[in-house]
Amino acid sequence: xxxxxxxxxxxxxxxxxxxxxxxxxxxxxxxxxxxxxxxxxxxxxxxxxxxxxxxxxxxxxxxxxxxxxxxxxxxxxxxxxxxxxxxxxxxxxxxxxxxxxxxxxxxxxxxxxxxxxxxxxxxxxxxxxxxxxx
Amino acid sequence: xxxxxxxxxxxxxxxxxxxxxxxxxxxxxxxxxxxxxxxxxxxxxxxxxxxxxxxxxxxxxxxxxxxxxxxx
Numbered sequence: 001x002x003x004x005x006x007x008x009x010x011x012x013x014x015x016x017x018x019x020x021x022x023x024x025x026x027x028x029x030x031x032x033x034x035x036x037x038x039x040x041x042x043x044x045x046x047x048x049x050x051x052x053x054x055x056x057x058x059x060x061x062x063x064x065x066x067x068x069x070x071x072x073x074x075x076x077x078x079x080x081x082x083x084x085x086x087x088x089x090x091x092x093x094x095x096x097x098x099x100x101x102x103x104x105x106x107x108x109x110x111x112x113x114x115x116x117x118x119x120x121x122x123x124x125x126x127x128x129x130x131x132x133x134x
Numbered sequence: 135x136x137x138x139x140x141x142x143x144x145x146x147x148x149x150x151x152x153x154x155x156x157x158x159x160x161x162x163x164x165x166x167x168x169x170x171x172x173x174x175x176x177x178x179x180x181x182x183x184x185x186x187x188x189x190x191x192x193x194x195x196x197x198x199x200x201x202x203x204x205x206x
Contacts, residue, residue, distance in 0.1 A: 031206050048142065049142075049205070050179070050182075052182050053179055053198070054205070056183075078205055089206070090206055113205055113206060114203070114204075115203070117203060117205040118179070118203055119205030120143030120205075121205070122143075131204065132204045133201075133203060
C-alpha cells in the first residue's frame with residue numbers, strides 16, 4: 001500500500017500490510033518530527049506533496065526493491081499537513097523471508113524516497129521558518 | 135498550445151500561486167514561458183513523471199516544477 005495522507009499514520013496498518021506466511025522478517029522505519037535543526041528549536045513542521053506523483057514514486061520504489069532483493073511486500077505512507085514534535089511523518093515496512101533483505105529494502109526505500117518523492121518540508125522555529133531539503 | 139503548470143513548496147510561495155497557464159510545445163518552452171527564475175536544482179515533471187526539458191507536450195498535459203524535495 002502506498003499513500004500520502006493527512007491522517008495520523010498507523011504502525012499496525014503498515015505491519016499488517018506486509019505480513020506474509022513466507023516472510024520471517026519485517027523491517028519497519030518510522031520518521032518522526034525532531035525538536036531541533038542546526039541548533040534551532042523546531043516548534044512544528046508542515047509537509048506538502050504532489051500526492052499523485054508521490055504515490056507513484058512510492059510504487060516505483062517498491063517495485064525496484066522487489067527487483068533488487070527478495071522482499072515479500074513493501075508499505076510506504078507519508079503524512080502531510082501540520083505535524084507536531086514526535087509525530088510520525090513517514091512509515092515504511094518491508095517484509096522478506098530473512099532479515100537481511102528486509103533491512104536493505106527498507107533502507108533503500110527511505111533513502112530513495114528522500115531523493116525522489118515530490119514532498120516538501122517547511123520547518124517552523126520560535127522565530128522564522130525555512131524550507132528544508134535533502 | 136496552452137499548458138497548465140503546477141508550482142509546489144518554496145516555488146509556490148515565491149510565486150504567490152500554485153498554478154499558472156502558459157504556451158509551449160516542450161517542457162523547456164513551458165518552463166521558460168513561466169518567467170520564473172529557477173535554480174539548477176529544480177526538476178520538471180510531465181503529468182506524474184520526471185522528464186527533461188526536451189519532453190514534448192500533448193493536449194491536456196500538466197507540467198510541474200519540482201523544487202528540491204524534503205520528504206522523510
